[in-house]
Amino acid sequence: MCSCSQHAAPTETDTSATPDQAVILLVDDMTCGHCAGTIKGAIEQALPGSSVTADPASKRVTITGASDSAAIQAIVTKAGYTPLLAGASA
Template identity: 60%
Template sequence: MCSCQQHSGTAAKATGAPEGAISFRVEDMTCGHCAGTIKKAIEDQLPGAAVTADPASKLVSVVGTSDFSAIKSIVTGAGYTPSPDRVG
């Protein structure tokens, strides 16, 4: 989990998941730094994936892959706790 101490309420509001996205919650994603860490980890390890991570809604959406178990493993490896199930 993040220790950057920049946990303000200024994060952008979620606009919904893109069509065909795998979406899930990460309750311990608390700020933009956390969102950036998750986004980078997934995009670095799954080339071609595009990630949207919104700390305000705790929602992560991934387009470009259908391997939910790989995504969960990557998020866990980055130090966060993805929900066990997809959203939506």
């Protein structure tokens, strides 16, 4: 979980549309923009070519360009968060 002490208003990353072939996670302990950035960075670093949007307000993380949900969940867990698979679009 985030160790920063700046939990002001959450910042939102682009969540305008869920593209095809996206993996969607719900991360209840993503509480701020710092948390979202940590999760986004961890996934994009571990899975080059993936694109991640994270929204602390909705607790939703959407990943495109990578489809191995188990690997993505493991990356988020290693970053210190608790991901739940919300689904994948067809």
